[in-house]
Amino acid sequence: MSPFISLEGKRALVTSGTRGAGAATVKLFRELGAKVLTSARSRPEDLPAEMFVGVDLTTPEGCAQLAETVRQRLGGVDIIVHMLGGSSAPAGGYEALTDEEWRKELDLNLMPAVRLDRELVPAMTAQGSGVIVHVTSIQRVMPLPESTIGYAAAKAALSSYSKSLSKLVSPKGVRVVRISPGWIATEGSIAFAERLSGQHGVSVEAGRKMIMDALGGIPIGRPASTDEVANLIAFVSSDRAGSITGTEYVIDGGTVPTV
Template structure:
C-alpha cells in the first residue's frame, strides 16, 4: 500500500532548518523522500555540506547566495518552507523599540521570504507547479505588548504578503499557504522556561506554566512539539493538499480564543 503522504523526488528548501521545528521539518521531508536543502548562519555537525548552505538570510546578499545554491544543487525547487523567524527585541513596550530594532525584526521575519520568493517563485510558475509555505505566528493575532510588538507586526506583514502572493500565483499552479504556530517547545523555549522557573523558585513544569499563562492558557495543557508543526507542514506540502492555497493553518493547542 502506498503511504498516505509522499514527497518522493520533490526538491525542497527549508530555511532555518538546523534547530527546532525547522530541523524537524527537514528530517521529516527527507524521510518522505524529498531532497532537502537548508540554510542557517552556521552548520551543525549533523548536516552534510552538500545539502546545507551557510548564509545570513537577514541580508540581500545571503538570500541571493542561497537562491543561487538552490539552482546549482537542486536545479530548481518544488517546495519552499520559510521557517526563519524570531526576535531579539528588548522588553519595555513600544517606546523601547528604536528604528534599528524595528529594522532587525523586519529583516529577520519578513524580508528573507520576500527576497527568496522573488528569486525562486518565477521558476515555479514557469514549471507550472510548486508550494510555498510561510511560517507566521499566532503573535500576529495575539501580540504581547510588553515584548513582541515588532515581531508580531513583522509576522502580520508576512501573512498579508503571503495572501497576496497566493492570489497572484495560485492560478499559475503554485500554491501558497501559511502555518501559524503558537508556543513550540524548542531548545530555546526550554531554556526560557528553565530561566523563568529559577526566577520564580519553581520547577520546569512551573516555568512552562508561566509561559502558558502569559499567552492566556493553552487548552490542551502543553506547548506544541517541533514534530507537531513539521507534520502539518508536510501534509500541506504534499499532493494530498492539492487544492489548499491562500489560507492559514494554526497549530497552537487552542491558544487563540475564537468566537
C-alpha cells in the same frame, strides 16, 4: 500500499532548518523522499555539508547567495518552507523599540521570504507547479504588548504578503499556505522555562506554566511538539493538499481564544 503522504522526487528548501521545528521538517521531508537543502548561519556537525548553505538571510546578499545555491544544487525547487523567524527585541513596549530594532524584526521575519520568493518563485510558475509555506505566528493576532510588538507586526506583514502572493501565483499552479504556530517545545523555549524557574525560585514545570499563562493559557495543557509542526507542514506541502492555497493553519493547542 502506497504511503498517505509522499514527497518522493520533490526538491525542497527549508530555511532555518538546523534546530527546532525547522530541523524536524528537514528530517521528515527526507524521510518522505524529498531532496532537501537548508540554511542557517552555522552548520551542526550531524548535518551533511551537501544539504547545507551557511548564509545570513537578514541581508539581500545572503538571500541571493542561497537562491543561487538552490539553482546550482537542486536545479530549481518544488517546495519552499520559510521557517526563519524570531525576535531579539528588548522588552518594554513600543517605547523600547528604536528604528534599528524595528529594522531587525522586519529583516528577520518578513524580508527573507520576500527576497527568496522573488528569486525562486518565477521558475515555479514557469514549471506550472510548486508549494510555498510561510511560517507566521499566532502573535500576529495576539501580540504580547510588552515584548512582541515588532515581531508580531512583522509576522502580520508576512501573512498579508503571503495572501497577496497566493492570489498572483495560484492561477499558475503554485500553492501558497501559511502555518501559524503558538508555543512550540523547542530547545529555546525549554531553556526559557528553565530561566524563569531559576529567576522565580520555582520548578521548571511552574516556569512552563508561566509561559502558558502569559499566552492566556493553552487548552490542551502543553506546547506543540516540533514533530507536530513538521507533520502539518509536510501535509500542506504534499499532493494530498492539492486544492489548499491562500489560507492559514493554526497549530497552537487552542491558544487563540477567538473564532
